[in-house]
Every structure is written in structure tokens, then in C-alpha cells.
Amino acid sequence: MDDHRPGPDADSLTGHLLIPAPTAAHFPGGTGTGAVVLGPDTALDAGPGTEVAARWLRTVVGPATGLDLLPPAAAEGQVTVALRVSEEVTERHGPEGYRLSVDGARAGAAVLIEGGGPAGVFWGAQTLRQLLGPAAYRRVPLTPAGPDGHRWTLPAATVEDGPRFRWRGMMLDVARHFLPKDDVLRYLDLLAAHKLNVLHLHLTDDQGWRIEIRRHPRLTETGAWRARTKLGHRASPLWTETPHGGHYTQDDIREIVAYAAERHITVVPEIDIPGHSQAAIAAYPELGNTDVIDTTSLTVWDTWGISQNVLAPTDSTLRFYEEVLEEVLALFPSPFVHLGGDECPKDQWRASPAAQARIAELGLSGEDGLQSWFLRHFDRWLAERGRRLVGWDEILEGGSLSAEADGGSGRLTPGAMVSSWRGYGGGVAAAEAGHDVVMCPEQQVYLDHRQDAGEDEPVPIGYVRTLADVYRFDPVPPGLSPAAAAHVVGAQANVWTEAMDSRARVDYQVFPRLAAFAEVVWSTGLPAPADRDPAGFAHRLGAHYARLDALGVDYRPPAGPRPWQRRPGVLGRPLEGPPPTR
Incomplete structure (x- = not known):
């Protein structure tokens, strides 16, 4: 973050209600002097490196507005939207930064988007869409074109912007409740x-x-389906008897990854090991601790919580998951691969003669060391292939930050990254040890947690985390040393879907809180949490709801759930007591 950059000014916060708030914005004449009218003859002039943003404008914004946005012609006075990559913007705002200027008095490019790189041009195009109004978020123009075709007025403006963090993410759990491919594309x-x-x-x-x-x-033939599903929290007596499941083919994954790349989004896959693995063991029983239980009797788990059935620490298990990851790496170009590494019960390993022999053979300190050994193996395996391990903060246990632990078997590689979910503590420890960190503490940014204490919230679980609470989240905790703070590469909001059995339920839990989270991780001038203005953000959100409406998002209204969003009789978790595990 460049400290010399100004914070969001009054125009950006109240004049045109942009979300997330830009670094600086100026609207000198409203929709009067200097405004630009886009019409049927408006051209799109895409410079080198801007082809992706140009394609998005033509295929997404074009149909919504009725504008063809063809390349410039020789016609005199033609209004042009120009896209350029600019070294000056790179120096000021980084490769994802942009400068958007709208000036009706300027010859040639009346609308100019300059990006620090291709991604910056794309984010500038997103801001252009916001300035066009909520109707630009639909798939076709709302009214028939008149004799002169569709026309759209842009206010005179200068917007300069760039992100605070380079990792601005959302985790979507499609394992607990499957979301079809088209829903994943929609979320992109x-x-x-x-x-x-x-x-x-x-x-x-x-x-x-x-x-x-x-x-x-068999991982998908058997492991992708469960016979029934717990309805509500795991303490609920209710079940849905309809079998649930589904999976993405490799071509589906290629499509998702390519679609994301066209939007400058990186897709990070997570394959859970060594816990959270009962579906894999149900498909291939030899992966489990066969000297402790009859793994051939296991099925894909139909309830929530943490299964006791974990992977056996054998060479054949390691090779099985290496083969899985070889195919995963071929599908996902992301430099990061998430391997879970969390919530691994140790009871079966304690009871397993084979696991205890492995601990002795490797000179490990115990079952915690065995879990760490699993993750360190794949950490090195990924590093040898030019990729980086990401894991939940449990990967720090069992001596993973100490080169002397477990008989000198070694610490995590320098490239390993930690997703800090059990509060800030794991992230702080990792950052102070020189590892990159993505902050995602459940106390702040688990969007499956209830949004209000009211009894109408559907399947209420976890902490109460209101829109204002999310808006006050800060990925960098106070007191972190400057060197460690530089290792906080960003944050993500996590969406666990045990209680979300449809797209509408996901929408309700995610929005509008994801808009608040987006401002937290994007806006460089956002004040410290105590000085933020949730009421001001809520005011801008009033305009943003119209954009979400146009996109068909079934968000939670400010006044609470609509009647059809409630789930009467489907039990959540009481407010009393400690929060649930994920």
C-alpha cells in the first residue's frame, strides 16, 4: 500500500455511490458540463494488452446497453471509449490500478480507461459499468430503442484507484452442498x-x-453422492432423504478456470488432507486406517461436523494423492494449491499399530507430528513443481515452523502460505516466521454465520456478524511488526455451505456482506476500523442494491429476511456457548 495516495473523497462516497470506494474520484459537473453520451455509434478502441477487458465490455456491457462498441471508424466526431495500459498508472497504483476519465470536451477518446496492466483496465471497466447505472447490470436493454437507438449518459469524472491487497478472495464450499457449474460461473x-x-x-x-x-x-462415482443429508445444524433431528451430490468434469473445471481468467480471477483448488476425507475413503477403503475400523462399511458422510475417519499415513496413500494432485495441477494454473490440513482427529492414529509404527519410524513427536508430516510431504512435492501449498492454520502445528522439530525432518518451505481461520493468532505466528498469510478469521468473515440475532434468520449458526461488523474487519491486526504485516497478502470471506442447500440460500448469506468485505480489501484509503463509517457505507449500499437486483441476487434486505427467505422449524445453533467448528 502506498501511503502517499489520498483516501476516498466526498464525491466518491456520496456523489456516485461507488462500491468499493475508489482511492480518489472527482465529478466536476454531475450529468451536465463534460458529460458524455454513449450511443449506437460509440466506438471501443482497445490498445495492446486490453483485449480481455474489451471482450468483456462487448459481450457483457454491450448486450445490457444495446451498444455494439465496434472498433473506431473514420467518422468525424465519433464518441470513443479508449482502453490503454499505462506505465504512469503502474507506478502510481500498481498493475491492478486504473485511471478512468470522462470528458465530453476531449477530442477522440471521450472516455479513457488507463490501467497499470490488463487487470487494471478490467477493474476500470467495472467502475465504468457502475457509472452507467443499475440497468447496465441486466442482460438486455430495459426499453425498446427509439429512432436514435439506445443512449447512456456518463457524468464528467476522473477516478484514480488501486487495491490495498493483492489477495481479495472468497472461499466457496461446494463439497457440503454442490453448486452446479453455472452457479460457480455466476459467482465469478x-x-x-x-x-x-x-x-x-x-x-x-x-x-x-x-x-x-x-x-x-470412484472418487466421483461413489464419493460424489450421499444417500441423505442433515437438515439444519448437526444437532437438528431433521433429515432430507433425497440423495444429494454432483461433481465437475475436467472440462467443467477448464471452463471455470478459463472464465475466471477472463475476469482476472485466480481459482485456487482445495483438496482436503489428512482429515475431512471420509468421501475419499468411502470410494477407496484402503486409504483409511484399516487396522482400526472396517473401512469397507463407510459411506459418504450425511451429517455435519468432523468425521473421525482420516487418511492412513502410508506410502500408498501419499502416492494416491500425488496422482490426484498431478491431475489437479494440470487443470488449475494457480500458483497456489490448498490442501486443508485442519481439524484432523487423532483417535484412529492413536489406536492404529501401523500409524504408531510410522511415528516411530519417522522419529515424530506424536500424532500432531504425523499430521504435520503429511502436509510437509506435499508442501515439498508442490514446491518441486513450482507451486505453493496453502493450508488452514493447523498446518503450523507439529513443529512446522521449527527446523529442529521431529528429529530435524524440517519446517514448511518458505513458499507455504497460511489461511488464518481460528482468529488472527495463526496468521500472526506465520507472518512473524516469514510466511505469507491470508486472513480469514471466523469471528469476522465467515459468511455462513448469522447476520442478526433475530429469530427469523434462516438456520442461524455461529457468531452474529452484521454488515457493519464485516465493514469494520481489518486483515492486518494491530501490533503486527511492519515486516510481518508485509506478509499479510490479503483476506478472504469464507462461505461454508452446510446450511446452504441452494443458490438462493448462498446469496442470502453472502450478500450484502460481501460488498462490505470487498471494500475492506480493495479501498486503500479506508480508515482504521474504529474510524469507519458503517452508516455512510450503508447509504452507498442503497444504490448498490439496485445493481444486485438487476443481477438477480437474493440478498438479505436491511430490514431482515423476506418471508420466503426464512426457514421456520429448521434448527440452527443456539447463541449460547462457543462457536461451532467449520
Whole structure:
């Protein structure tokens, strides 16, 4: 973050209600002097490096506005939207920064978007869409064109902007409740509309395996389906008896990744090990601790919580997951691969003669060391292939930050990154040890947690985290040393779907809180949490609701859930007591 850059000014916050708030914005004449009218003859002049943003404008904004946005012709006085990559913008705002200027008095490019790189041009195009108004978020123009065709007025403006963090993400759990491919593509569009650039896909868990692995087809033939599902919190007595499941083919994954790349979003896959693995063991029983339980009797888990069935620490298990990851790496170009590493019960390992022999053979300190050994193996395996391990903060346990631990078996590689979910503590420890960190503490940014204490909230679980609470979140905790703070590469909001069995339920839990989160991780001039203005943000959000309406997002209204958004009789978790595990 460049400290010399100004914070959001009054025009950006109240004049045109942009979300997330830009670094600086000036609107000198409203919709009067200097305004630009886009019409049927408006041209799109895409310079080198801007082809992706130009394609998005023509294929998404074009149909919504009825504008063809063709390349410039020789016609005199033609209004032109110009896209350029600018070294000056790079120096001021970085490769994702942009400068958007609208000037009706300027010859040639009346609308100019200059980006520090291709991504910066794209984020500038997202701001242009906001300035066009909510109707630009629809798929076709709302009214028939008159004799002169569709016309759209842009106010005279100068917007300079760039992100605070380079990792601005959302984790979407498609293992607990499967979301079809088209819903994932839709969420990529919603992330892009909020200038978020990482989709972390949680693809495997006890309750389902969602990605095709051709060398191990039973992972989806068996592991992608469960016979029934717990309805509500795991303490609920209710069940849905309809089998639930689904998976993404490898071509589906290629499409998702390519669609994301067109929106400058990185898709990070998560394959859970060594816990959260019952679906895989149900498909391939030899992966489990066969000397402790009859793994052939296991099925894909139909309830929530943490299954006791974990992977056996054998060479064959390691090789099985290496084969899985070989196919995963071929599908996901992301430099990061998330391997879970969290919530691994140790009871089976304690009871397993084979696991205890492995601990002795490797000179490990115990079962915690065995979990760490699993993760360190794949940390090195990924590093050898030019990729980086990401894991939940449990990967720090068992001596992973100490080169002397466990008989000198070594610490995590320098490139390993930590997703800090159990508060800030794990992230602080990792950052102080020189590891990059993504902050995602459940106390602040778990969007499956209830949004209000009211009894009408559908399947209320976890902490009460209101829109204002999310807006006050800060990924960099106070007191972190400057060197460690530089290792906080960003944050992500996590969306666990145990209680979200449809797209509408996901929408309700995610929005509008994701808009607040997006401003937290994007806006460089956002004050410290105590000085933020949730009321001012809520005012701008009033305009943003119209954009969400146009996009068909079933968000939670400010006054509380609509009647059809409630789930009477479906139990959540009482407010009393400690928060649930994920």
C-alpha cells in the first residue's frame, strides 16, 4: 500500500455511490458540463494488452446497453471509449490500478480507461459499468430503442484507484452442498463486479468429492453422492432423504478456470488432507486406517461436523494423492494449491499399530507430528513443481515452523502460505516466521454465520456478524511488526455451505456482506476500523442494491429476511456457548 495516495473523497462516497470506494474520484459537473453520451455509434478502441477487458465490455456491457462498441471508424466526431495500459498508472497504483476519465470536451477518446496492466483496465471497466447505472447490470436493454437507438449518459469524472491487497478472495464450499457449474460461473461474475480476484473452491470433504480424477474414477462415482443429508445444524433431528451430490468434469473445471481468467480471477483448488476425507475413503477403503475400523462399511458422510475417519499415513496413500494432485495441477494454473490440513482427529492414529509404527519410524513427536508430516510431504512435492501449498492454520502445528522439530525432518518451505481461520493468532505466528498469510478469521468473515440475532434468520449458526461488523474487519491486526504485516497478502470471506442447500440460500448469506468485505480489501484509503463509517457505507449500499437486483441476487434486505427467505422449524445453533467448528 502506498501511503502517499489520498483516501476516498466526498464525491466518491456520496456523489456516485461507488462500491468499493475508489482511492480518489472527482465529478466536476454531475450529468451536465463534460458529460458524455454513449450511443449506437460509440466506438471501443482497445490498445495492446486490453483485449480481455474489451471482450468483456462487448459481450457483457454491450448486450445490457444495446451498444455494439465496434472498433473506431473514420467518422468525424465519433464518441470513443479508449482502453490503454499505462506505465504512469503502474507506478502510481500498481498493475491492478486504473485511471478512468470522462470528458465530453476531449477530442477522440471521450472516455479513457488507463490501467497499470490488463487487470487494471478490467477493474476500470467495472467502475465504468457502475457509472452507467443499475440497468447496465441486466442482460438486455430495459426499453425498446427509439429512432436514435439506445443512449447512456456518463457524468464528467476522473477516478484514480488501486487495491490495498493483492489477495481479495472468497472461499466457496461446494463439497457440503454442490453448486452446479453455472452457479460457480455466476459467482465469478459477482466477484468481478466487486473487484475480488480469488475464488477458493473447496472441492472435497467428508460429505462429497466434487472433481473428476480420471485415474481414480470412484472418487466421483461413489464419493460424489450421499444417500441423505442433515437438515439444519448437526444437532437438528431433521433429515432430507433425497440423495444429494454432483461433481465437475475436467472440462467443467477448464471452463471455470478459463472464465475466471477472463475476469482476472485466480481459482485456487482445495483438496482436503489428512482429515475431512471420509468421501475419499468411502470410494477407496484402503486409504483409511484399516487396522482400526472396517473401512469397507463407510459411506459418504450425511451429517455435519468432523468425521473421525482420516487418511492412513502410508506410502500408498501419499502416492494416491500425488496422482490426484498431478491431475489437479494440470487443470488449475494457480500458483497456489490448498490442501486443508485442519481439524484432523487423532483417535484412529492413536489406536492404529501401523500409524504408531510410522511415528516411530519417522522419529515424530506424536500424532500432531504425523499430521504435520503429511502436509510437509506435499508442501515439498508442490514446491518441486513450482507451486505453493496453502493450508488452514493447523498446518503450523507439529513443529512446522521449527527446523529442529521431529528429529530435524524440517519446517514448511518458505513458499507455504497460511489461511488464518481460528482468529488472527495463526496468521500472526506465520507472518512473524516469514510466511505469507491470508486472513480469514471466523469471528469476522465467515459468511455462513448469522447476520442478526433475530429469530427469523434462516438456520442461524455461529457468531452474529452484521454488515457493519464485516465493514469494520481489518486483515492486518494491530501490533503486527511492519515486516510481518508485509506478509499479510490479503483476506478472504469464507462461505461454508452446510446450511446452504441452494443458490438462493448462498446469496442470502453472502450478500450484502460481501460488498462490505470487498471494500475492506480493495479501498486503500479506508480508515482504521474504529474510524469507519458503517452508516455512510450503508447509504452507498442503497444504490448498490439496485445493481444486485438487476443481477438477480437474493440478498438479505436491511430490514431482515423476506418471508420466503426464512426457514421456520429448521434448527440452527443456539447463541449460547462457543462457536461451532467449520
